[in-house]
Amino acid sequence: MLAVFGYAMLKDGRRQCKDTILIDFDGVLRHWVGSEVNDAERTLGLASGTLFSLAFSHELLFPAITGEVTHEQWHERVKSKLVQRHTDEVASKLIKAWNEASWEIDFELLHSLKQLAPTCQYVLVTNATSRLDADLQRASLRSAFNVVVNSSQIGVTKPDRLFFYQALSIADSQVCRSVFIDDSLDNVNAARSIGIESIHYQNVADTLEFIRKQCT
């Protein structure tokens, strides 16, 4: 084995099947489908993206996804910034719309993966806030994963490579036994850089084909 642990080869030269599927949440399994925030921004005469450009700025988002502040504190901080820039009423309406924003889970993808690779362990690996557990409960998803790795609990985020090493440790797995699915190319490239076979998620069909090749 060389410096970075890579493929595990069986004695007969075949490549070892992977038994650990690291899968991202937002953009892969969860999709934000509602237009609540856009509608609120339009009604208030604000540019589209006013809320999210602020909420997802590094300054405000990073403390929330590294566990420095809770999900609720993050919203409070975002609201404070909105009040500074607009009015208390505008801030309240945007935060309300954000809290009501609707999302859907791609159960079909999850079901198809599990049919295809039923013996693999499924590890949710996500940059998330302290609200993740509640969201998983709400979607009846908690038992869908063998392990959940939440950046706000371990204090390190994708695409930092340490996130992947720690996710593998928590999952009791190794680089050579794992695959990774994510819709962020930065995250995919980071995982690949330490030797994890990865796919940049774009559609279900390609993802299933990738899993079929790697894990079956």
Place this chain on the structure above:
Amino acid sequence: MQLFHFSDNPNIDVFVPRPVRIPVERPIGFEWLNGPLVWAIQDSHEAMYLFPRECPRILLWRTPDTTEEDYQLWWKGSTAECLVYIEEAWLNPVNTATIYRYNLPTEAFVSLKDAGMWVAKTEVTPISSDALTQLPKEHQKRNIELRTLDNLLPLKGVWQTSLHASGIRLRNAQRW
């Protein structure tokens, strides 16, 4: 037990005591360790030096006091004796470097009883030396798992865990 000195210089006939290049803060009574000495590492701790001399690195070991929580987060899944984190930019130098391991006579040295370090106040003539040309293989032989990060900053907190951590040449680490 054997004592070694690792160097990128293949032609050292005699080790002459010299002060450390960059003095570090020492506890009262130990200031002399910044003075002219020959330094050696005992064989059980040589893993720390199986790297290009200037390569910044953080080595982790489990200890009997390592908690289950730290084990789960940092180690589970790995069968390594030692985890070593380096910056990605140092991977190629690690893969291609040649370093020289000088075997030193133990009689000249006294133990610092700290991380396998020994010092001598007199000149020391090495018994032998060997060139280590494939460091990844040396790591593999000693069950050292090498891991790369963009930079070592995410590991700043590792000294607060129940793992044993050693940082070497961290002054060369990006933004450290």
